[in-house]
Amino acid sequence: MTIDMIVALIGASVVAYVIANRFRLIAPVLLIAAGVGVALLPVGEEMYLPSTVVLTIFLPILLYWESLSVSLNRMRRSLRGIILSATVLVAITAALITLIGVLMGLSVGAALLIGACLGPTDATAVSSLGRGINPNGRTILQAESLLNDGTALVIFAIALQAAQDSSGVTAGLVTRELLLSFGGGIGAGVLVGAAVTKIGIRVRTITDDPMLATITALATPFLTFFLAEEFGGSGVLAVVTCGIIISRFAAPHLPLGSRVLGTPFWTILTYILNTILFVMVGVALPGIAADLPRADLTRGLVLIPIIYIAMVAGRFAGHHLIIFSIRALDRRPEQRLRRTNIRGRIVSTVAGFRGAISLAMALSIPASFGGVAYAERNLIILVVAGVTLLSLLIQGIALPHVVRWANAKPSVGAQTAESVESQEIEALADILDDTISQLDAIAERVGVDDDEIIAVVRADYRRRRESVLNSAAEDEVEIYSGPESALRLSVIDQLRERVHDLRFAGRIDDSTASRVNRRLDVETLHINGPIDVE
Numbered sequence: 157m158t159i160d161m162i163v164a165l166i167g168a169s170v171v172a173y174v175i176a177n178r179f180r181l182i183a184p185v186l187l188i189a190a191g192v193g194v195a196l197l198p199v200g201e202e203m204y205l206p207s208t209v210v211l212t213i214f215l216p217i218l219l220y221w222e223s224l225s226v227s228l229n230r231m232r233r234s235l236r237g238i239i240l241s242a243t244v245l246v247a248i249t250a251a252l253i254t255l256i257g258v259l260m261g262l263s264v265g266a267a268l269l270i271g272a273c274l275g276p277t278d279a280t281a282v283s284s285l286g287r288g289i290n291p292n293g294r295t296i297l298q299a300e301s302l303l304n305d306g307t308a309l310v311i312f313a314i315a316l317q318a319a320q321d322s323s324g325v326t327a328g329l330v331t332r333e334l335l336l337s338f339g340g341g342i343g344a345g346v347l348v349g350a351a352v353t354k355i356g357i358r359v360r361t362i363t364d365d366p367m368l369a370t371i372t373a374l375a376t377p378f379l380t381f382f383l384a385e386e387f388g389g390s391g392v393l394a395v396v397t398c399g400i401i402i403s404r405f406a407a408p409h410l411p412l413g414s415r416v417l418g419t420p421f422w423t424i425l426t427y428i429l430n431t432i433l434f435v436m437v438g439v440a441l442p443g444i445a446a447d448l449p450r451a452d453l454t455r456g457l458v459l460i461p462i463i464y465i466a467m468v469a470g471r472f473a474g475h476h477l478i479i480f481s482i483r484a485l486d487r488r489p490e491q492r493l494r495r496t497n498i499r500g501r502i503v504s505t506v507a508g509f510r511g512a513i514s515l516a517m518a519l520s521i522p523a524s525f526g527g528v529a530y531a532e533r534n535l536i537i538l539v540v541a542g543v544t545l546l547s548l549l550i551q552g553i554a555l556p557h558v559v560r561w562a563n564a565k566p567s568v569g570a571q572t573a574e575s576v577e578s579q580e581i582e583a584l585a586d587i588l589d590d591t592i593s594q595l596d597a598i599a600e601r602v603g604v605d606d607d608e609i610i611a612v613v614r615a616d617y618r619r620r621r622e623s624v625l626n627s628a629a630e631d632e633v634e635i636y637s638g639p640e641s642a643l644r645l646s647v648i649d650q651l652r653e654r655v656h657d658l659r660f661a662g663r664i665d666d667s668t669a670s671r672v673n674r675r676l677d678v679e680t681l682h683i684n685g686p687i688d689v690e
Contacts, residue, residue: 161202164197164200164203165194168190168191168194168435169431169432169435171190172186172189173186173187173431182285182548184430184511185549185552187435188434188541188545190435191437191439191440192438192441194435194438200439203436204439205432205436208520210520211520214429214432214433215305215391216380216381216392218279218429218512219302219305219392219396219399220376220377220395220396220398221422221425222279222301222399223398223400224399224403225403226295226299226666227291228403228666229662229665229666230295230666231295231296231299234295237296237478237479238296240481241296241304241475242300242303243303243307245304245471245474246307247311248470248473248474248477249271249275249470249474250268250271250272250308251271253466253467253470256462257271257459260462261455265315265316265319265320266319266532266536268315268318269521269536270539272309272315272517273514274463274544276307276510276513277304277510278301278509278510278511278512278513279513280426280430280511281510281511281512282297282301285507285551289503289507290563291667293500293503293504297507301513302396306338306392306393308517310333313333313337314333316521319532337388337389339389340389341384341390341391342389342397344384344387344394344397344398345380345384345396346397346398346401347383348376348380348383349380349399349400349401349402349405349406352376352398352406353402353406365411366413366416369413369414370418373414373418376398377395380394380398381394412677412681412684433515433516434512437515437541440519440537440541441538444534444538448534448538452534456538456539456542457542460539460543460546463543464542464546464550467547471505471508472502472505479501499562502562503562506554506558508547508551509548509551514543514544515540517540518541519537583658583663583672585621585624587654587655587672588617588621590654591647592614592618595610595613595614595617598643598646598650603642604639604643606639609640612640613647644683645680645683645684648676648679652673655672655676
C-alpha cells in the first residue's frame, strides 16, 4: 500500500467519523460510503485487502478484545441459552438464507456462503449500538456474538467445499468439521489461556514492565488462533475461549501499568481495524458492481432486501423455537425467573446486527478454486455487504426505540442499569468495611507501627465509605511518601484481592468488579506517580 493510499484511507475515515459524531449517525455506514468515495479516486483503483489478512489478522484481534470484556458470571447463568443461540440460531438463519438463495437461482455453494457470512451477529456492533439494553441482555448478545462466529465458520468451511464440489459435502464431513472445530478450538483456547495465566503470574514476580505485558497480550490471540487451526480446530473459538480464561484468571494478576495502558491500546487498535475493514468494503463495492454482468447486478440488488427480511425472520423464529424448547424441557421454578417476554425477544432480534465479521468472511472468499475463477464471488460480496448495510442502518435506527418500548414492560428478573449501580455501591461499601476492620493487620504486615498514620488512613477510608453510600464525589487523593504511602498501597492490594474473591464467588458482576478495579488503579497512580514505559 502506497503513501497516497494510506493518506486517502485515513482522510476518508476521519471525515466519516467527524460527520457521524456531529450528526449522530451510524459510523460503519458512513465508513462504507467513505470507502466508495475513495474507490472513485485514481488511488482507489489499486487498493485491496488480501483475503487471508482478514481472517488471520483482523478476526483474532477483534474477537480477543471482545472476549476480554464479556461478563463471565452473567454468561454462566445464561449458558444454555447462549450456546443454543450461538449454534442452533446460526444454523436456522443460514439454512433459511440458503433456501431463499437457491430459490432465487443461486448455486447451493453460493447460497450457503451467503448464509454462513450472515449467520453470526457482530460483537463489536452489539457493544457500540446496543446501549440501553439491560445488562443481562447485553451480555447474552455479546456472548452469543462471540461464540456464533465459530459455528458460522464451520458452515463457511463446508460452503467453500460445496462451492468447489458439492458432491464432496457429506454427513461425515459435516460431523467431522463440527467435532474438530469445536473440540480443537476450545481445547487450544483452554491450553493457551491457562499457559498465559500461569506464565503471567510468574513473570510478574520478575518484572512489571507494561510494554512486555502489552506485547505478550498482542501475541496471545495469534498464537491461540494458529495453534487451533494447525490441529484442525476453530481458531475463532480458541481465541474467544482463551480471552475468557485470561479475563477470569489472569487479569487480577496483571501489573498496574499493563492494566492502565492495555485498555486504551486495545481500544485504539480494534477501532483502527474495524475502520479499515468497513472502508475497504466500500472501496471494493464499485469494482464489484462494475465487474458483475448487468443481470447478476440486478439479481444481487433484488436479493439484498429479500435475504435481509429472511435473516431477521429466521432470527425471530429461532428465538421462539429455542425458548419454547427450553420451557418444555425445563419446568424448574428458577427457570421461570429467566424467561424472556415477547418484548425481550424482539429486542434481541433487532439487536442482532451484522457487521465486521460478516464482511470479513465475505472478503476472505477465494477469487479462484484450483486455478478456476469463482464467478459468484463478487455477487456474494455485494449481497453480504448490502444486507450488512441494511442491518446497521435499519436496526441501528430502530433499536433505541424498541429498547424504550421493551423497558416499559421488562422481563421477569431483568437487571436494570440502576440495579447494577446499586450492586456496585453495595460491593464497594462491603469491601471498604472489611478492609477497615483489617487495617491493623495490614499495617503490621508492611511494618507500619505509627498509630497516627494508621488513624489517618482509617479515617480516610471511613470517609470514602460514606461518600460511596451517599454517591458523593470523593476528594482528590494526595501524593504520599514513606510509611503512609506503603500502608495505603497495601490497603489497595487488600481491596483488590477482596474484589477478586467477591467476583469469583459470583457476589458481584464482572462489570462491577472492573469499575471498582479502575478506581483502585487511579488511586494507585495518585500514590505512585506516572507509569514508566521506557
